[in-house]
Amino acid sequence: MAKMKGATVVDTERCKGCNLCVVACPLDVLALTGKEVNRKGYNFAHEVLADTCTGCASCATVCPDGCITVYRLKTE
Amino acid sequence: MTREEIIEKGQVVYKKPALLNDTPMHYCPGCSHGVVHKLVAEVIEEMGMTDKTVAISPVGCAVFAYKYIDVDWQEAAHGRAPALASAVKRLWPDRLVFTYQGDGDLACIGTAETIHALNRAENITIIFINNAIYGMTGGQMAPTTLLGMKTATCPYGREVSLHGYPLKMTEIAATLDGTCYVTRQSVHSVAAINRAKKAIRKAFEYSMQGKGSNLVEIVSTCNSGWKMSPEKANKWMEENMFEFYHLGDLKDTGAVK
Ligand SMILES: Cc1ncc(C[n+]2csc(CCOP(=O)(O)OP(=O)(O)O)c2C)c(N)n1
Ligand code: SF4
Ligand code: SF4
Ligand code: SF4
Ligand SMILES: [Mg+2]
Numbered sequence: 425m426a427k428m429k430g431a432t433v434v435d436t437e438r439c440k441g442c443n444l445c446v447v448a449c450p451l452d453v454l455a456l457t458g459k460e461v462n463r464k465g466y467n468f469a470h471e472v473l474a475d476t477c478t479g480c481a482s483c484a485t486v487c488p489d490g491c492i493t494v495y496r497l498k499t500e
Numbered sequence: 501m502t503r504e505e506i507i508e509k510g511q512v513v514y515k516k517p518a519l520l521n522d523t524p525m526h527y528c529p530g531c532s533h534g535v536v537h538k539l540v541a542e543v544i545e546e547m548g549m550t551d552k553t554v555a556i557s558p559v560g561c562a563v564f565a566y567k568y569i570d571v572d573w574q575e576a577a578h579g580r581a582p583a584l585a586s587a588v589k590r591l592w593p594d595r596l597v598f599t600y601q602g603d604g605d606l607a608c609i610g611t612a613e614t615i616h617a618l619n620r621a622e623n624i625t626i627i628f629i630n631n632a633i634y635g636m637t638g639g640q641m642a643p644t645t646l647l648g649m650k651t652a653t654c655p656y657g658r659e660v661s662l663h664g665y666p667l668k669m670t671e672i673a674a675t676l677d678g679t680c681y682v683t684r685q686s687v688h689s690v691a692a693i694n695r696a697k698k699a700i701r702k703a704f705e706y707s708m709q710g711k712g713s714n715l716v717e718i719v720s721t722c723n724s725g726w727k728m729s730p731e732k733a734n735k736w737m738e739e740n741m742f743e744f745y746h747l748g749d750l751k752d753t754g755a756v757k
Binding site: 430490 | 501503505506507509510511512513514515516517520522524525527528529530531532533534535538689690693694729730731734
């Protein structure tokens with residue numbers, strides 16, 4: 425059966441750590457960093473369950489700063 | 501299948517609209533303004549109006565909107581964006597002209613300009629970011645602040661006996677003969693964001709078809725002013741704002757006119 429595999433790329437320097445993408449992801453793929461911060465001093469979003477991502481783009485749609493690019497690939 | 505392979509062989513299904521440039525936006529983390537900026541940029545791009553748009557920015561947190569969306573802009577005096585938009589559109593009818601205003605700007609100091617521009621059936625769109633507070637100046641009460649809602653200038657909550665009732669500008673706009681499309685949207689979820697984008701597109705199209713004035717209210721959060729996390733602010737908005745500010749179209753005469 426065809427399956428959608430997704431991947432996200434977060435512009436971590438643009439990210440403000442608002443956490444809205446983390447909340448929007450139905451599959452808990454994303455999380456904010458615990459200690460690591462970007463140059464602005466924000467914890468930023470990153471993939472913690474990358475394998476699970478379906479590329480639904482919910483995270484990117486709700487991101488107020490347009491930090492997330494989403495890729496999707498159909499696999500057999 | 502590795503992440504790298506998906507990125508290399510896969511399709512881009514979402515990226516920041518090209519019209520929204522790389523300048524970091526000054527908005528607080530999680531602010532609704534950013535989401536609406538993205539939608540406006542996407543719609544202008546999709547309509548092919550990049551070189552034919554004049555936007556008017558307000559006084560309020562969105563005062564610097566012109567730094568982020570790469571179209572032509574004018575920056576209006578506080579509340580006067582609809583008057584400036586009227587002038588621009590009359591001088592340049594083939595331009596897509598819209599204002600982008602907060603509730604303090606539109607529903608307080610600019611109430612008269614807003615109502616009259618809408619009722620003159622100026623072929624413009626007003627994007628109205630209603631976060632029920634003066635965000636930029638530190639979270640003071642606005643005419644749109646809900647009863648019971650706490651702000652810096654009503655620390656015990658807005659009270660009818662002291663502050664009167666919250667103002668529903670969008671309902672007023674719907675009663676005006678000059679308006680074509682009047683709608684209230686929000687951007688707290690993927691579904692809501694998709695609906696808001698369609699509404700902005702419709703309003704922009706009607707304005708270009710000369711069908712009159714259009715108002716798209718976006719019920720928004722100001723998590724800093726409300727003193728909540730962005731996530732909590734969205735929840736609070738769902739539980740409190742939508743009860744008073746009902747979402748949906750209030751008027752749409754564009755399809756028949
Ligand atoms: C003539 C004038 N009066 C008052 C102000 C102060 N002031 C700046 S922004 C603002 C209100 C902003 O609130 P809103 O329009 O709701 O925008 P937000 O920041 O919430 O997006 C006020 C009263 C001003 N700049 N100019
Ligand atoms: S694309 Fe969908 S599944 Fe993947 S991280 Fe974003 S919200 Fe989660
Ligand atoms: S929604 Fe955007 S800004 Fe907020 S944490 Fe996620 S990537 Fe960062
Ligand atoms: S003060 Fe409020 S409206 Fe202004 S940027 Fe911050 S969250 Fe947004
Ligand atoms: Mg406001």
